[in-house]
Amino acid sequence: MKKRTAEEWQSLLDQQAASGLSAAAFCREHKLCPKYFSLRKRQLRHSPSPQQGFIQAHVMAGSDDDVLSIRYGKTELRLNPGVSPTWLAALLKQLA
Template sequence: MNRRTSKQWLALFDQHKTSGLTQTEFAKQQGIDPSYFSLRKRQLLAWQQDDDDGFAELTPNGILFCQPMVLKKRDVELHLPAGTDAVSVATLLQAMSL
């Protein structure tokens, strides 16, 4: 069994796209169990997507939320715009819980 790096797997997935073969045919041609090929594809592409969809940006002043957020508690809603400082939100929530 060949051990492949994530980069090698991603290259294989790209080769499959351009091969014109079904995933099963391509995997067998490469000497890979088709179900394992499918598993690795799901794992790595999900991981890659999660990595691309980060929700926070680290800055010298702290963490900024990159997307608007709504905090709800019963009938109260707090709308926070993108760019809200996470430390400020944490401080506010901590103060409200006292």
């Protein structure tokens, strides 16, 4: 088994979440032990990380829609651009 850093495991967890694949399918595809993947997921979820909770955002210009669109993996959330930043932050915190 390859030894990975916490950052490498976090990257794998992020890739799995964005892939839309189940953990089992992702593990098969990347030749990972599903039980160990699940263990590392639980461990990293409960350990503080300076980057935890942040995602990379992109501003997409030229859209015909007057809509705020947030995509994560295969999920898309479309909101009125006038939505309160405080409300949006609370929503995202609850979804995390």
